[in-house]
Amino acid sequence: xxxxxxxxxxxxxxxxxxxxxxxxxxxxxxxxxxxxxxxxxxxxxxxxxxxxxxxxxxxxxxxxxxxxxxxxxxxxxxxxxxxxxxxxxxxxxxxxxxxxxxxxxxxxxxxxxxxxxxxxxxxxxxxxxxxxxxxxxxxxxxxxxxxxxxxxxxxxxxxxxxxxxxxxxxxxxxxxxxxxxxxxxxxxxxxxxxxxxxxxxxxxxxxx
Numbered sequence: 608x609x610x611x612x613x614x615x616x617x618x619x620x621x622x623x624x625x626x627x628x629x630x631x632x633x634x635x636x637x638x639x640x641x642x643x644x645x646x647x648x649x650x651x652x653x654x655x656x657x658x659x660x661x662x663x664x665x666x667x668x669x670x671x672x673x674x675x676x677x678x679x680x681x682x683x684x685x686x687x688x689x690x691x692x693x694x695x696x697x698x699x700x701x702x703x704x705x706x707x708x709x710x711x712x713x714x715x716x717x718x719x720x721x722x723x724x725x726x727x728x729x730x731x732x733x734x735x736x737x738x739x740x741x742x743x744x745x746x747x748x749x750x751x752x753x754x755x756x757x758x759x760x761x762x763x764x765x766x767x768x769x770x771x772x773x774x775x776x777x778x779x780x781x782x783x784x785x786x787x788x789x790x791x792x793x794x795x796x797x798x799x800x801x802x803x804x805x806x807x808x809x810x811x812x813x814x815x
Contacts, residue, residue: 611659612668613668615658622647623650626647626648631669632715632719633715636662636663636666669719670716670735671735673710676706676713680702681702685699685702690748690749692746692749692764696745700796700799703778704778707782711782719732753811754811756812758810767806
């Protein structure tokens, strides 16, 4: 049963689930190789299937586990009472860094729904997504009064979003290219603060 994976010690559990998420996100259900997953997790394929009954069971164990992690350790911790969009983005990055330190591929979770999955897998994913995914709009109910007079605020949000996506992708690429124990968290946060400050200068009215 898939639940056996969740009963393992955290290091082995996370090794298997991280390896499986990486493979499924990159190749979809059909293309993913359980041989690759086992090798990346540092265990034999036979032992892996002692913990999980099938490739399909492993796929949904991955989906359920990381969905719960995203809800608990990201979405539910975002403080939407903070109305400054750049402060909200900063806390989003802070939570993301904490997550990718432990789960380097967690923000690839949405890729599990790629069209390479068989219809029955897609149908079950859609059912689970409607029941389990907690989501929020990081631009919802922000303080728009801080923006410069005359700007199209909706377009500004789009520009800020593109900048956010670019920085996130860069951060994830850097974190995956090295052992995360060597990842320079302080330097990354410093760069983030510098970027956010420049965005404030562009979009916000400046205090006299």
